[in-house]
Amino acid sequence: MAEPxxxxxxxxxxxxxxxIYRDLNLEVYPGETxxxxxxxxVGKSVMLKLLIRLLDADDGSIQFHGExxxxxxxxxxxxxxxxxxxxxxxxxxxxxxxxxENVAYGLHEHYRKEMTEAQIADRVNWALSLVGLxxxxxxxxxxLSGGMKKRVGLARAIAVQPEVLLxxxxxxxxxxxxxxxxxxxxxxxxxxLNVTSIVVTHDMKSAFxxxxxxxxxxxxxxxxxxxxxxxxxxxxxxxxDFITGTAPVNEDVQTLLGA
Ligand SMILES: Nc1ncnc2c1ncn2[C@@H]1O[C@H](COP(=O)(O)OP(=O)(O)OP(=O)(O)O)[C@@H](O)[C@H]1O
Numbered sequence: 001m002a003e004p005x006x007x008x009x010x011x012x013x014x015x016x017x018x019x020i021y022r023d024l025n026l027e028v029y030p031g032e033t034x035x036x037x038x039x040x041x042v043g044k045s046v047m048l049k050l051l052i053r054l055l056d057a058d059d060g061s062i063q064f065h066g067e068x069x070x071x072x073x074x075x076x077x078x079x080x081x082x083x084x085x086x087x088x089x090x091x092x093x094x095x096x097x098x099x100x101e102n103v104a105y106g107l108h109e110h111y112r113k114e115m116t117e118a119q120i121a122d123r124v125n126w127a128l129s130l131v132g133l134x135x136x137x138x139x140x141x142x143x144l145s146g147g148m149k150k151r152v153g154l155a156r157a158i159a160v161q162p163e164v165l166l167x168x169x170x171x172x173x174x175x176x177x178x179x180x181x182x183x184x185x186x187x188x189x190x191x192x193l194n195v196t197s198i199v200v201t202h203d204m205k206s207a208f209x210x211x212x213x214x215x216x217x218x219x220x221x222x223x224x225x226x227x228x229x230x231x232x233x234x235x236x237x238x239x240x241d242f243i244t245g246t247a248p249v250n251e252d253v254q255t256l257l258g259a
Contacts, residue, residue, distance in 0.1 A: 003066075005030045005164070005196055006051065011060035013046060020046050022220035024060065028164075033190055033197040035207040037242060038217035044200040045089075047217075048166045051198075052084050053077045064164075082110045085162035087153050089169050093141040099152050100124050100137030106160040127155040130192065131185060147178030154185060158193065165189070167199040171206050179206060186210045204243055208232075216242065 004027035011024035020043040028034050036044045049055040050062060053069065062069050069080055085106065093102045103124045107115060115123070121137075128134050131151040141149060150170060157165055167186065171179040183206050189195055201207050207214060208228045216224040216231075218238050226234070234240055 002030055004028060004063075005065065006198075007061070007063045008047070008050075009061040009063075011050065011062060012058045013043070013050060013055070014058060019220055021057075024220070024222060026215055026222050026225070028196060028198060029213075030196055031190070031194055032212040033186065033199060033210055035199045035201055035211040035214045036217065037201070037204075037207060037214060039242070040202075042217045043220070044217060045168055048086060048168055048198065048200060051166065052081050052086060078110070082106075082160055083162055084164040084166060085157040085160055086166040087150075087157045087168065087170060089172060093149055093152060093156075095141050098137060099128070099139045099141060099144070102141065102152060103127055103137075103156045103159050105156060110160055123159055124155075127159040128152070130158060130189065131155045132181070145178075147174050147181065150174065150178075150182060151185065154182075154189075158189060158195075161193070162195065164196045164198070167197060167201075169200055169202065171201065171203050179203065182206075183209045204245070 006028035008024045008026045011021050013021040013024075024047065036047060038044055046055060050057050051064075051069070053072070057070050060070075064080060064084065069077070072080065094105070100121075104120050107120045107123060111120075124137060125134065128136060131154050133148060133151055133155065141152065144152065154170075170182050170186065174182065186197060186199065187210055190197060199207070199210060211228050213225060213227055214231050215222050216239050224231070224234060224236055224239050231239060231243060234243075
């Protein structure tokens with residue numbers, strides 16, 4: 001197998017007394033789509049944020065292309081964020097500016113000196129076309145449906161032509177048809193851009209459709225990784241219960257109140 005593109009080793013992260021990761025170990029390989037699964041609040045989004053340093057790890061190592069990112073300066077981390085783009089939940093568009101300006105946002109931030117306005121406009125058009133929404137630059141986010149907003153958010157993420165795309169619950173809140181569209185896009189972009197993707201999702205159907213590999217987080221650790229087939233056949237009760245949506249029979253009130 002190729003060298004991992006991303007490697008989390010012995011990562012620890014707590015918020016005050018609340019330990020999210022005790023010992024996070026995970027490798028992500030070039031060109032794969034890896035889905036991160038786990039119950040609400042286990043730390044799936046935190047993992048993505050640690051990778052682009054929106055949050056800092058308390059201990060351990062996170063490497064991208066073999067470079068330790070936990071210790072990079074703010075200036076160097078901007079370079080990492082250029083190569084690892086995140087699609088936030090809900091698309092996170094700015095309502096006060098047009099769709100085109102939203103998609104151009106990262107380009108202005110990272111390539112102000114390298115790209116002309118005409119090149120930026122071309123790139124915005126390219127990104128919107130790839131998500132199936134060509135020519136909507138002048139529209140306002142407020143005029144778009146939820147599904148379109150997610151696709152514009154995706155266009156903004158791919159506009160910078162990243163090596164890695166991080167998707168935080170890309171299908172949450174979408175109807176089945178728009179969910180399917182996003183699944184197709186995730187698979188299509190992998191082919192078209194040869195991008196490596198990490199996808200956080202609760203949506204099992206989506207996870208089995210898009211993933212090359214899956215990882216399951218439970219109580220501060222990755223407890224299983226494998227292909228969709230390996231996950232389907234898993235005898236690990238946490239994995240099996242999660243996939244089938246079965247709550248453990250012995251779940252007590254304390255657990256439910258903390259869930
Ligand atoms: N900046 C922060 N400060 C304090 N606590 C935080 C912060 N970010 C996340 N948390 C806590 O860390 C835990 C994990 O959050 P995270 O958003 O990663 O969960 P998740 O697994 O993505 O859950 P969900 O599926 O519900 O989105 C939660 O209890 C959350 O409240």
